[in-house]
Amino acid sequence: MSNNNYFCTCCAVAIESHKAVNCLICGKTYKIECVNISTAEARKIHAKSGLTWSCKDCLNMGNDLLSLKRAIVNLQSEIIKLKTAVATPPAPNTITPILVQEEKIIQEINEREKRKGNLIIYGAKEDGNAKSNDDQLKSDATQIPKILETLEVNENL
Ligand SMILES: [Zn+2]
Ligand SMILES: [Zn+2]
Structure with a gap:
């Protein structure tokens, strides 16, 4: 390798090989003085002893x-x-309460509509054997005519 084979990338000056360093990444050659590398550092780089330069x-x-x-x-x-x-998906709490509330309101309205035609009889017997609301209604249906009869009220009035 002759001494003046290299030219510095930044200043185009001819470099002796021991004063030239190559970038590890692009491979371009620089004069060590141009890139602030000491001769000792250059020696290590040339020796490939683990010191690299870019x-x-x-x-x-x-x-x-x-x-x-x-x-x-x-x-x-x-x-x-x-x-x-x-x-x-959105948390269930953000939607459900509104639906539940609406349902309750509708139920309440229906209940009130039913009760509009109600006749309240105090002291009527609760059917002890009634297992459901339907059973109680059947029991009421047999009791009420008897009560009306006792009161001598004509059902067809
Ligand atoms: Zn230079
Ligand atoms: Zn480079």
Whole structure:
């Protein structure tokens, strides 16, 4: 390898091989004085002893890539949050109480409508054997005519 095979990328000056460094990433050659590398450091780089060097452009690109990666990771977590929000149905409490309330109101109105035609008889016997509301109604149906008879009220009045 002859001494003046290299030219610095930044200043185009001819470089002796022991004073030239190559960027690890782009492979461009620089004079060590131009990129603040000591001869001792250059020796280590040339010996491939683990010390590597990359030019400013490549380092900046690395930083740009890092910020891009960070931006992508942030966007991904935002997308996951949005997807979860869309996929989760609204909590049941937000809808059901309104329906239940409406049902109760309708039931109450129906009950009141039924009671409009009611005749309240105090002291009428509750059927002890009545298992359901229907049984009680049957028992009432047999009791009431007897009560009316006693009171001498004509049912067809
Ligand atoms: Zn230079
Ligand atoms: Zn480079």
